[in-house]
Amino acid sequence: MNRPEREAAARRIMERTQPAVPPDLYADVVRRGGRMLRRRTVARRLMWLLLFAASVTFLVWALMAHPWVEPPSDTTPPLTNW
Template identity: 45%
Template sequence: MNGPDRKQAEVRRMLKQARPAAVPADLVPRATALGVRLMRRRRAARRAWWTLLFVAVFLFGLWVSLTQPWTVPPTETTPPLEDW
């Protein structure tokens, strides 16, 4: 069984019981702590993504300003003719 099937089977088993199982007393603090952790991770990931994006844009702008890829490269001159 994969994850969702196992969870569905567990829920069906719990619903078939005569009386529902007791809810743990520390459910709210654990759920709150989990939510805070998830929000903190998402916020850190978002900040890292934006920082990476800004650094990439800055480095691209720096590279463009130094190499000036829009200018036409100088034309190559032919070698001098000798022994003519």
Template identity: 40%
Template sequence: MKLPDRKEAEVRRLLEAPVLPLPPDLAERALVLGARLVRRRRLLHLAVCVLLVAVLLGLGVWALTAEPWSTPPPATSPTRGW
């Protein structure tokens, strides 16, 4: 004999339960919430892009002024070779 499955019993209970009515303004509220989320995501994306451009610009200005690729000047004067 097969024992009753707990998951199957739960699904049957959910299917037999009465359907609750939805609020009439549910679609409108979802639309407003979705639009707000899209605006926030776009603003965050814009802020990250502006920050990235500022960092790259600052790195470029630093590299042009400091010239980290050139050899540093010697600390002592060279010997005369006599």
């Protein structure tokens, strides 16, 4: 199919009459769209809450465990009576 044939086919498709839309379709779309927005909002809030909880948990763990401090060495006995 060359370019003029494709253009002619596209024109034929676009010139067709559009199918009739069911009258109750708008109400269904609005209802589904509202439900999707509510679910997305709840999911977004839940993700922010989980991120906040993880941040607080990490902060508390870091303050209690002090992971930046090198642990004392247990391989050699301490020097006493030196």
